[in-house]
Amino acid sequence: MRSSQFFLSTLKEAPSDAEVVSQKLMLRAGLIKRAAAGIYTWMPLGLRTLRKVEAIVREEMNRSGALELLMPAVQPAELWQESGRWEKYGPELLRFKDRHQRDFVIGPTHEEVITDVVRREVKSYRQLPLHLYQVQSKFRDEIRPRFGVMRGREFLMKDGYSFHASFDDLKREYQVMYDTYSRIFTRLGLQFRAVAADTGSIGGTGSHEFHVLADSGEDDIAYCPDSDYAANVELAEALAPATPRPAAGEALAKVATPGQTACADVAAFLKTDLTRVVKAIAVVSEDAEGKPHFALLLVRGDHELNEIKASKLAGLTDFRFASDAEVEQYLGCQPGYIGPVGVDAGKVRVIADRTVAAMADFVCGANEAGFHLTGVNFGRDLAEPAEVADLRNVVAGDPSPDGKGVLGICRGIEVGHIFQLRTKYAEALNCKFLDDNGREQVMEMGCYGIGVSRIVGAAIEQNYDDKGIIFPAALAPFTVAIVPMGYHKSDAIRDAANALYAELQAAGVDVLLDDRNERPGSMFADMELIGIPHRVVIGEKGLAAGQVEYKGRRDEAATMVARDAIVAHLLESLAK
RNA sequence: CGGGGAAUAGCUCAGCCUGGUAGAGCACUGCGUUCGGGACGCAGGGGCCGGAGGUUCGAAUCCUCUUUCCCCGACCA
Known part of the structure; x- marks a missing residue:
């Protein structure tokens, strides 16, 4: 892409109501524009990053055997009445009537719809297990949307639902998803932790949240540095003190x-x-x-x-x-x-x-x-x-429930959640199948969510400096920026920039050629603000010596690289 | 839902106290100079000062209501 043909809209100053770093930087870099509280337009630049997250999620979900489908955002109230959530969900559920005064909701999640599909289509244990997922916009009418795309009202989510003939098979799929999620967040270049989570009123043992570790996170996570124990503070057990109660020493x-x-x-x-x-x-x-x-x-x-x-x-x-x-x-x-x-x-x-x-x-x-x-x-x-x-929240310094050390507390941003739903929805919606004995049984269900749009915010919370965003390569809207010094003045520069641009495109690199008639300072500042991980500067002097300048976004200083070697050098850096 | 704060140009804000023809910087348009770290000059375009009432000869400014947004709280006795 040539930036003259693209749509960059960077700002020197962040809107005053932006609260957290990722929100400020996303607005300044022009990744998103606010339409209403908690509702954002993804601009072409931001959408490229969002699509990269989606692509990785899809690849790994498909690899795990799940099948993609797309369910409606607008759902009939009947399904929600049938599951009982029409009453239970509360004001977070956006409801409205159509022209015939029929009740509808804008889906905050899709257990009802998917269960309805499966109960109509799946009749036999031979058709199980089945894992269906979608990547779709959700709407939750949060009391206090904040932090930009981190807690928006409309947001993009990958939600998957699996159906099983037995609890054992659900547990098998749950483990598959645990591994799949770990692979996804690893590929996205995020520092994360899988933590045991509260299962709420549904009960059961199986629920893990995947948290990106960041100080601005809204959740407290208790973790043990000496083992792999990690749990949401909501859930982490506070053990009884190891020492017995001392004898009374004072008078009342x-x-x-x-x-x-x-x-x-x-x-x-x-x-x-x-x-x-x-x-x-x-x-x-x-x-x-x-x-x-x-x-x-x-x-x-x-x-x-x-x-x-x-x-x-x-x-x-x-x-x-x-x-x-x-x-x-x-x-x-x-x-x-x-x-x-x-x-x-x-x-x-x-x-x-x-x-x-x-x-x-x-x-x-x-x-x-x-x-x-x-x-x-x-x-x-x-x-x-x-x-x-056990009535209290654990605090830093408490013994770890697994007996292997002392707990620390850190903040996390929940970007994924996997859950063994068991038969809660299948029962309410009468989702049954015939087992190999010809007996009717209720299906076991699992559900698995990833906050796709939230991941973009979370990734920025974890990767930025005073100049702007530092996207992990897997998420960067472009991975290489070519910044020519005097594109509009020097034929040699222009030819060299165009040639390198063509070579990188041919090599399949997401390259942005900054061919705007801007001063160098503006171009550098923009490329840094939007977080492009690799930068090649083409200048007169270097070019005369057969060299171009390379700088990684995190590097202190630039290095000169031979023009003939730069493509290989970039491909090598990108592969890391 | 409770408590604070805010609303003036696309963005960041001043002006309001003490009423008298709407401002700055950035961004945008044109011309010129400049060109390796967010340049400079000149000339421009852009505002129902969130909305509705009221007070006044006159309201961005004072009063009332309203809408929207932001922050904090909504157990921690």
Whole structure:
């Protein structure tokens, strides 16, 4: 491509509402243009990169035996009503009516549609397993779209769905996908990690997220540097402390802590450590009859309650935080000074985090406004906790659940997710087949997603400098830029540039010849901003000596290469 | 949903307090000079100052409403 024939639209300054690096650079480099919140046009330059991601994803999916199809973005409401998600999905699901007042949705995902296709077409175990995938735009009406294409409302996704006659076969395919995804992200040149993920309400063991490691990521990942353990913090298990609870050493005392309601404030006020304080979190859950049950969840002052873990406890599914009135009703005290001491065990369920259960001489609210207790001990000042559970998020320094070291926490951008769905949708949508005994059985399903457009943002988050994007070669819109010094003034330069351009094209290289009548500084700045990995500068002096100048995007300085050797040199660099 | 902030040229912003003919830089057009790190000069084009009301002789500016966007929060007692 000649840049005079292409559409470059670079900006010196990023739009002021751009938040993260990738968003700023994508807008400055002219890869995308914003159409509305979370909705973007992919400009010709950005589309080249997006297509390269797609191509790699397709190649590897096809190689794994999956078959591509294309499902509609607009889906009938009936399927969603049948699966139950019409009610459950919430406002993220964009719904609308057609001219006949029939309900439709714009697909945020395609389990319903694919299951509908398969249940109509597949009747026999002989037709299984089957893995169908598509690369398609999705729409999710996010509350807060942000970070450009990283959390857009409309985005491009590869979504695949596999159907199996047995759970064992699903597990086999799941492993195939695990390996396929690892190959895809490796080919894309990304630093990533597969992490065990929460399986939500569906249960089961099989779910992994693939995260690109970047500080701007929205997810916290717990990983063990000494093993391959990695899990979303939502899921990572916090083990019970290795050392048993120390003996009580202090007497129980009630101290005035006027106005000190937050744990950190109480700790500072009492000149003690936050790790000596126990935080009581009041929650309420309703049972099948709609009767409220009140519970106190105890976690150490410096720890965070993990709501997903808490909601997995019996009777706490769908729990919510207690209102101030409820706290008052059950504990006779306003929030800020509540604690587990002296509560009515018949009315208030107390669940202690494993760490709390091993604490002695701790501080907690006195259930009296303006007062806290110090020197509190289980078994002396209050009953031993009736229930002990893992309630908190792991923190850096916690022991790894696999027993092989200490956890670290890093941020990640979720770019892939694989999931053993089991029979959730197949059952709801009556997707059955006849097994080899002629018996009707529900199909086992897996689903596998890759955020194609998000990958472009994630790749930039991982690869940039103060001059702009540094695309991994596999993603670069062009892999080589030819920058002639004086294309419009010198016949020799022009001829040399054109010749090299033709040679590289013939060699199958995605080459951009910057033949604009721009000053050198502008051309250099643009080629760097848009992240082209390799650059060849053709200048008068070098050319006279039979040389051109080569510089890799990450190189400190340029090197002179013989004109006759430059194509081979580039091909070698590209192959790396 | 709650709290902040913003909205003026394609982009980044000034002007608003203290009302009086709409500005700068970048980008764009033309001409000239320049040409190895985002050049310079001259001459241009481009705005319903987000929208609707109000106050006023007069509103980008003051008041009210509204829309949109951004940020933070929406457990951490």
